[in-house]
Amino acid sequence: MTKRRNDAWLPKWLKAPDAMLQSDSDAKAMLEKYKLPMPNQNLSEVEIGEYIKYFHWADENVEPQQPAAAR
Numbered sequence: 067m068t069k070r071r072n073d074a075w076l077p078k079w080l081k082a083p084d085a086m087l088q089s090d091s092d093a094k095a096m097l098e099k100y101k102l103p104m105p106n107q108n109l110s111e112v113e114i115g116e117y118i119k120y121f122h123w124a125d126e127n128v129e130p131q132q133p134a135a136a137r
């Protein structure tokens with residue numbers, strides 16, 4: 067996750083995916099691919115910070131289940 071999206075994009079997405087789906091070309095491309103808008107979950111700044119920390123941790127510590135080409 068943190069290799070595909072940077073720390074400017076990720077908090078904006080977690081804060082307001084609904085707004086990003088209107089304005090951000092990467093978000094629009096995901097909607098085109100997955101056909102389902104991610105709902106805004108009213109995450110707090112603290113929760114968003116914890117998710118970002120977790121994504122960094124997971125990218126360092128969790129083995130992918132599929133080869134990179136399939137993701």
Ligand code: HEM
Binds near residue numbers: 070076083117
């Ligand atoms: C707090 C919980 C959640 C977190 C932390 C989260 C995080 C994310 C992130 C980081 C992405 C970007 C993926 C990428 O760059 O490839 C994403 C995309 C997406 N998420 Fe979530 N998500 C959450 C909850 C949900 C829920 C409840 C749904 C349910 C329907 C959902 C549906 C989607 C979809 C469909 C996408 C693809 C983009 C789009 O079509 O809008 N997410 N999510």
